[in-house]
Amino acid sequence: MGKVTGFLEYERTAPVKEDAKTRLQHYKEFVVSFEKEQVKQEAARCMDCGVPFCQSGCPLGNVIPEFNEAVYKREWELAAGILLSTNNFPEFTGRICPAPCESACVLGINKSPVSIEDIEKHIIEIAFEKGFIKADPPMIRTGKKVAVIGSGPAGLAAAAQLNRAGHEVVVYERDDTPGGLLNYGIPDFKLQKDVVRRRISLMEKEGITFKCNANVGVNIELNTLLRENQSIVLAGGSTVPRDLPVTGRTAQGIHFAMDFLKQQNKRVRNFAIAQEDILATGKDVIVIGGGDTGSDCIGTSNRQGARSVTQFEIMPMPAEKRTDNMPWPTFPMLLKVTSSHEEGCSRAWGVNTKAFLADENNNLRALRIVDVQWDIDANGRPVNFKEVEGTERELPCQLVLLAMGFLYPQKEGLLEKLGVEFDNRGNVKAEEGKYQTNIAKIFTAGDMRRGQSLVVWAISEGREAARKVDEYLMGESRLPTKDGIP
Numbered sequence: 169m170g171k172v173t174g175f176l177e178y179e180r181t182a183p184v185k186e187d188a189k190t191r192l193q194h195y196k197e198f199v200v201s202f203e204k205e206q207v208k209q210e211a212a213r214c215m216d217c218g219v220p221f222c223q224s225g226c227p228l229g230n231v232i233p234e235f236n237e238a239v240y241k242r243e244w245e246l247a248a249g250i251l252l253s254t255n256n257f258p259e260f261t262g263r264i265c266p267a268p269c270e271s272a273c274v275l276g277i278n279k280s281p282v283s284i285e286d287i288e289k290h291i292i293e294i295a296f297e298k299g300f301i302k303a304d305p306p307m308i309r310t311g312k313k314v315a316v317i318g319s320g321p322a323g324l325a326a327a328a329q330l331n332r333a334g335h336e337v338v339v340y341e342r343d344d345t346p347g348g349l350l351n352y353g354i355p356d357f358k359l360q361k362d363v364v365r366r367r368i369s370l371m372e373k374e375g376i377t378f379k380c381n382a383n384v385g386v387n388i389e390l391n392t393l394l395r396e397n398q399s400i401v402l403a404g405g406s407t408v409p410r411d412l413p414v415t416g417r418t419a420q421g422i423h424f425a426m427d428f429l430k431q432q433n434k435r436v437r438n439f440a441i442a443q444e445d446i447l448a449t450g451k452d453v454i455v456i457g458g459g460d461t462g463s464d465c466i467g468t469s470n471r472q473g474a475r476s477v478t479q480f481e482i483m484p485m486p487a488e489k490r491t492d493n494m495p496w497p498t499f500p501m502l503l504k505v506t507s508s509h510e511e512g513c514s515r516a517w518g519v520n521t522k523a524f525l526a527d528e529n530n531n532l533r534a535l536r537i538v539d540v541q542w543d544i545d546a547n548g549r550p551v552n553f554k555e556v557e558g559t560e561r562e563l564p565c566q567l568v569l570l571a572m573g574f575l576y577p578q579k580e581g582l583l584e585k586l587g588v589e590f591d592n593r594g595n596v597k598a599e600e601g602k603y604q605t606n607i608a609k610i611f612t613a614g615d616m617r618r619g620q621s622l623v624v625w626a627i628s629e630g631r632e633a634a635r636k637v638d639e640y641l642m643g644e645s646r647l648p649t650k651d652g653i654p
């Protein structure tokens with residue numbers, strides 16, 4: 169514990185953000201780093217509770233009290249070592265994780281939790297700055313080959329760990345550059361792509377090969393891959409978006425969020441856009457869906473110069489919950505106010521879309537919506553809804569972005585050709601903790617297995633799956649388990 173009385177003396181602080189008006193002029197990250205004293209004070213707020221709920225709240229099992237103590241003592245190399253022992257990519261989670269560790273922080277019961285996520289970002293950025301982070305290729309190679317399909321956080325984490333174990337790893341990515349949703353999807357203002365490139369380049373120096381424009385099962389022959397590799401990790405993500413097939417769906421101006429967001433990632437890098445431009449400039453934009461993707465559409469629309477941005481969510485507005493068994497305040501994801509919301513938008517819950525209305529040229533001109541009332545079950549969950557009489561109305565819009573989540577991975581091509589089994593939600597079937605599919609040499613991790621989730625879970629699954637592959641190839645593994653046990 170850095171400072172015994174720290175949690176009594178200091179209130180939570182967070183790094184400063186550029187004001188909304190300034191940051192809307194660009195697509196770069198806008199969170200200014202912690203000041204030296206500020207990070208020390210924040211780390212001093214950690215109570216080192218004895219039972220570190222933050223650590224079990226983190227899907228990676230990050231050893232948070234220990235790195236907080238090292239930060240307080242300004243032992244940066246030690247802090248980075250502790251952080252990297254459980255998390256391959258703190259520079260990603262330190263920027264975009266919703267920080268379940270902070271929701272689990274005991275200080276959060278009656279004060280604001282420690283700013284763990286910001287501390288994490290600070291540690292890893294200092295470590296890069298001071299030159300502590302260097303390529304660390306394995307000393308010994310096993311002679312075994314593993315193909316990782318998909319270069320999102322799950323594929324990257326699996327590749328990093330398998331390479332560490334000495335296997336020869338090739339990552340196949342169907343996009344033109346690696347990173348999965350870190351690269352194409354998550355906007356640059358949340359995660360700049362030079363941060364992703366910095367990590368990929370380090371992994372290349374450690375001996376991992378990345379093959380891009382390599383769509384396995386389409387332009388990469390599956391049988392060759394199966395023949396040449398002793399194991400395969402499927403980390404292709406959950407990519408089939410939920411649609412809204414109501415009247416007027418074919419009107420011009422209705423797009424899936426990912427098509428819109430990916431284009432903007434490309435524009436920021438001056439990459440060519442093959443399809444017709446989807447732009448919010450000068451338009452009344454409606455975002456349907458209240459999660460991270462919806463929020464990213466708001467930030468991007470505002471930066472493009474939308475006339476107005478409105479976000480609808482069909483679910484009711486969630487309330488903060490505390491129970492006798494659960495003294496921590498829980499803020500449901502849908503209630504979260506993101507930096508994009510702060511930048512300006514109207515937001516409404518319990519709104520259903522009945523139809524898209526188009527003009528004579530089939531261009532979208534409005535949305536027909538209605539308020540809905542939900543029945544809540546005994547566990548406080550919304551179950552059925554009915555329309556509220558007299559609330560049906562039209563709202564003018566020229567662009568609608570559908571951000572209602574993802575159903576499951578794409579089955580055609582790779583997965584169907586492989587013959588892997590699916591679970592009852594349509595994801596690739598493999599038991600949590602085992603990660604092995606019905607085909608012995610094929611493993612799976614991340615959104616492709618667990619359904620749409622979070623970067624921190626993808627990294628966690630990638631690491632765990634790598635250990636299982638290593639055991640499968642070598643009979644045992646010295647890669648660390650989730651509890652950090654080698």
Ligand code: FAD
Nearest residue numbers: 318320321322342348349384404405614615621622623626
């Ligand atoms: P992905 O990141 O989806 O990567 C899968 C990769 O596999 C893709 O690059 C794909 O092209 C490739 N691939 C698929 N099939 C093939 C094939 N046959 N051959 C070759 N390559 C293939 N989570 C957070 O924690 N914080 C956030 O702020 C956040 N924001 C988000 C914003 C958006 C817009 C979206 C869509 C998601 C967001 N998420 C966020 C969720 C998070 O990004 C995902 O949970 C995470 O990226 C899943 O990682 P993954 O590696 O399983 O899959």
